[in-house]
Amino acid sequence: MTKATTCPPGSRADLTRLSDDELLGCFRAEPRDSDLRATICEILVQRHEKLVRACVRQYRGSPEPTEDLMQVGYVGLMKAINNYDPELGHSLSAYAAPCVSGEIKRHFRDKRWQIHVRRSAQELLLELRKATEELTHNLGRTPTEAELAERIGVSAEDLLEARQADMAFSTYSLDAPLSDRDDPAQLGDVLGEEDLEMEHTIDMEAVATHWDELPEREQRILVMRFYGNLTQAEIGMRLGISQMHVSRLLARALGHLRSRLLDPADSRVTADVSDVPAGVA
Structure with missing residues (x-):
């Protein structure tokens, strides 16, 4: 690390005449709570404000x-000021540029993404925005996907993934208006609600998959019981069998379907207990 040097006495104007390396030498020579150290830090930050703004300019297309x-970029600049060693580098600005850019990228990765997006897609999106700006400036028009790729x-597939990642960058409130009209509809008004019949439909589709595994008579019994709302006694009269026999066939049919739809270990079958006589399995 650079050797600490004694900062010459003088006004703030005198300090601004010093080079970055001279200011950094004074910066490290002062205690952390020193007013002079804080002043030097302010001078260095103001001197490199354009560098921070240049790094931020690459992200003008983002919703941030x-x-x-800029505040995030200043954090990166402060890290550079604290860590830069003039004896190992060429200039503070050359060292600070990747520090500032890295801090901004970290901000996007860790704080702005509303859902998890792979880091490679996040980084590609940032490159895409930069390339779009540069090509638009050079071509005088919006570049095509092929030109960007x-x-x-x-590849075109990679670009598509980056576009999709951009959609995950920010979210919209359900109270967001859909137009600038007076009393406009809100986003939440046009979103579908949970369909209470969907679960029933899924269940019926699952039953239909195994329906043909049942004997025809058991199929007729299930239809009469659950769609015709007939009692076991009424079903027995139509089929010419006893109510107890209907109960056994009904229980067997339901047991087969239950065992096919659920894990056998969790299957606890039974028919409509309100109609099954006591003692009948």
Whole structure:
């Protein structure tokens, strides 16, 4: 690390005449709670504000406010000021640029994504925005997907994944208006509600898959019992068999379907107990 140097006395104007390396030497020589150290830090931050703004400019197409990204960029700049060693680097600005950009990217990865998106897709989206801005400036028009893919060096499928990742970047409130009219409909008004009949439909489809495994007489008994709302006694009269026999056939049919639809270990079969005589399995 750089050797600590004694900062020459003088005004803030005198400090601004010093180079970055000289200011950093004074910065490290001062205690952390020193007013002079804070002043030097302010000078360095102001001196490299354009660098932070240049890094933020790459993300102008994102929904994140520019001022918020500037604050994130300043965090990266402060890390650079604290960690840069003039003896190992060429300049503070060269060292700070990747620190600022890295801090902004970390902000997007960790704080802005509303659902989990693979890091590779997140990074590709950031490259896509940068390439779109550059090509638009160079071509004087919006670039095509093929031109963007060639510029970044990825496939059309990779670009599509990045576009989809962009949709996960921000969410909309259910109270968001759908237009600028007076008393407009809200987003929540047009979203579908849970269909209470959907679960029943799924169950019936599952039953239909195994329906033909039942003997024809047991199929007729189930239809008469659950669709015709007939009692076991009435079913027995129509089929010419006893109520007890109907009860056994009904229980066997329901047991077979239950065992096919559920895990056998969890299957506890039974027919309509309100109609099954006591003692009948």
